[in-house]
Amino acid sequence: MKPKSPEQAAWDAECKRLLKKITRTSCDEKAKQLQAQYRLHVGLRPKPFLPGLREFGDTTTAAFLEGLASSGGTAIVIADEGGTVTGGQTLAHLAWWNKAWDGTTLNHDRLSSGSIVVENPRVVVFLAIQPEPFRRFFEKNHYMARESGFSCRGLWAYVESTQGYRGVGGHSANRPYSAIKQFQRLRHEGETRSNEILRDPDATRQLLRLTAGATRLRQQFATEMELSLRPDGAYADVRDQASKAAEIATRMAGVMHCFFQLDGDIDESTMRDAISLMRWHLEEYRRLFGEPNQYSHAFEDAMKLQDFLVKEINAHGWFGVSSFQRSRLRTFGPNQSRDPKRFDAAVDYLVKQGAMDEVCVKGGARINLVREYFAPLVNEFSMAQHKPQISSLSSGLGFQQPGQLGQRIGYWPSI
Structure with a gap:
């Protein structure tokens, strides 16, 4: 429900009382007086009552937009346990957050609840989240979050733990307490000023401009970033945010x-x-989402491809799977690897990790697995030193398990 001031609530109640009297009166003269x-x-x-800055945790899209509209288009989603937000309904529709970041008008039309329109929204999402809930969110929404542009619109940081360096029984020498106190003071003052502006229906926004020096710095930085987007550029693997x-x-x-309560236009020092x-x-961002890393397409697909190869080696023996056509791996591998671009990226990642080699031969490329890489990952019996003396039967990548063949021909793998 939209928040109301006592005056607004009393006015609404009087409206309802008069309308009720008008509908119930049977005297035309009295009805005219009531009208x-x-x-x-x-x-x-x-x-209208403006509640100031609205703060949300886990919320639905409709509830958030209604609260955003009632607060003049300004709201913040904040949670020190970000897993409650990433695992709830707040980020279920990432397109809404992209539109809010762009500052375009937000429309939410429902037959039951009517229409909600938010013009020129200003939204902040601040989450402190542990690695595991963060991983689960991106495992579930990886492609939507990256391909829709949601992740590149944010500022990400994977800060190192301070455990082992914290002060016990007093202040830690490694923490700048004066700077923290100054930050908290400025934050409180900024929040107070923001609420004063948001609660004033006659307040006008101030347009911030860049000085000539700040504009020059921005243009230089934009040119540098544009060059870094090239295939051999510094940020080619994270070009979405770059x-x-x-x-x-x-x-x-x-x-x-x-x-910092500065006056005038944005100066060169602030821009720098x-x-x-x-x-x-x-x-x-590159540490989290670049190539290779634990949240990228290549890493995720490469790990699934590696798990698939480990299962094949355990099932069919090293000599049956250690070398095969590249096209066969794409055909019989995990579903995610059947997309050409993702398959190439996953294979390139495993090649860089020393898990396999690619060789070009007549009839197409072949992949040779590296024994030293897979030996610690598979069962011991799968790494037989001698090839069984029997023709193999095609099955997937393909071959009969040596231990199973040994029951027929007297062969048992030796380590």
């Missing part, structure tokens, strides 16, 4: 300008600090 009284009351409608780095840095410069911060976050 005139109702029209007069409608003209006394109080100013392509938005200049815009995100400009937004951060605006936030820093307001946070924002660009430096953006470079750090871009490296963190």
Whole structure:
């Protein structure tokens, strides 16, 4: 429900009371008096109540948009246990967050609840989340989060744990407490100013502009980022965020300008600090989502491909699976690997890890597995030193398990 002030609640109650009297009266003269009284009351409608900055945790799309509309288009989703948000309904429809980031009008039309329209939204999502819930979220929404552009619109950081370096029974020498206190003071002052503005229906927004020096820095950074998007560029593997780095840095410069209560236009020093911060976050993004890493397509597909090969070796023996046509692996491998681009990326990753080699031969490329890489991953009996003396039968990649063949021909694998 939309929050109401006491004046708004009293005005609504009086409206309902007059309408109820009008519908129940049978006297035309009295009905006219009530109608005139109702029209007069409608003209006394109080100013809309603006609750200020709205904070949400796990919420549905409709509830969030309704709250966003009632607060003047400004809201924040914040949670120190981010798993409750990533595992709930808040991020179930990522397209909404992309539109909110772009600042376009948000429309939510439902027959039962009517229409909700939010113009020029300003939304912040701040989550502190443990690695495992974060991993589960991206395992479930990996492709939607990356391909839709949701992940590249955010600033990510995988901070190292401070365990083992924290002060016990007092302040830690490694923590700048004066800077933390200053940050908390500025944050509180900024939140107070923000609420004052949001609760004032007559408040006007101030347009922030860049100085000439800040504009020059931004253009240089944008040019650098554009060159880094090339196939051999520095950020070719995370071009989704690198392509938005200049815009995100400009937004951060605006936030820093307001946070530190600076006057005038955004100056060169603030823009330089924002660009430096953006470079750090871009490296963190590459550490999380670049190639190779634990949240990329290549890593995920390569691990599934590796698990598939381990199962094949355990089932059919090393000599039956150690060398095969590349096309066969794509045909009989995991479903995700059948897409050409994803298959190539997964194979390239395993080649770089030393798990296999690719050789070009007549009739197509062949893949040779590296024995030293797979030996610790498979059962001992699968790594037989001698090839069984029997023709193999095709089955998937393919071959009879040596231990099973030994029961027929007297062969048992030796380690």
